[in-house]
Amino acid sequence: KPRHWQTAIDLYKKGLSLYPEHYSAWHNLGSIYVLYEDYNSALDAYAHAIKYNPHCICARMNYGLVSAEKFGDFDAAIMQYDEIIKMKKKLLNIPWVFDNTKSTRINKGYAFYNKGLAYKNKSFYLDKEDYLLRIKYLKEALEAYKSAVKILKKNYEAQYNLALTYHLLDYKREAGINYCKAIKLSPLSYEAHYNLAILLRSLK
Secondary structure, eight states: OHHHHHHHHHHHHHHHHHOTTOHHHHHHHHHHHHHTTOHHHHHHHHHHHHHHOTTOHHHHHHHHHHHHHHHOOHHHHHHHHHHHHHOOOOOOEETTTEEOHHHHHHHHHHHHHHHHHHHHHHHHTSOTTOHHHHHHHHHHHHHHHHHHHHHSTTOHHHHHHHHHHHHHTTOHHHHHHHHHHHHHHOTTOHHHHHHHHHHHHHTO
16 A cells, blocks of 8 residues: 555665665665656666566566656667576476476567567657668567567567567558567457558558
């Protein structure tokens, strides 16, 4: 509850003054700052979590999301997503006890997806004169989405954004095929239907 957030912040700060290397506490503190919409403090807390545990995927993912969505710093976000993608985490599968193989793969899938979003949004901020650079960023987004859908096979958003990026690049056939795949995943989501209609109309 909101009235408890400040108490939580005070307790985390007190704990971190005694044990500053506690990366989970830094990550949790950052997430509370996001709830408060104090995004600068959130980034600082996530950065501390990453400092003390470079393999803290949640902190890297959240740092990227806040950087991209709240500050428009897409390069900082992409750097964090790339770190997650190239991370070689020790996989362990003990039947009925512990299995991190699926979660590690899913995290990489979302890192690819968020990387695609960052490149796509980065392309939208360019001036019309920067056409070639816009195409370059969209192609980077396309490759990231391709990797994302290989992992997140049932994720509508990843499939839809792959189709949309094909559409933005004027790859009509590929866009149409992937809009249909998105519709199959989520028949009641209107975006893919709408954009497929626009595409079909343009093809007469």
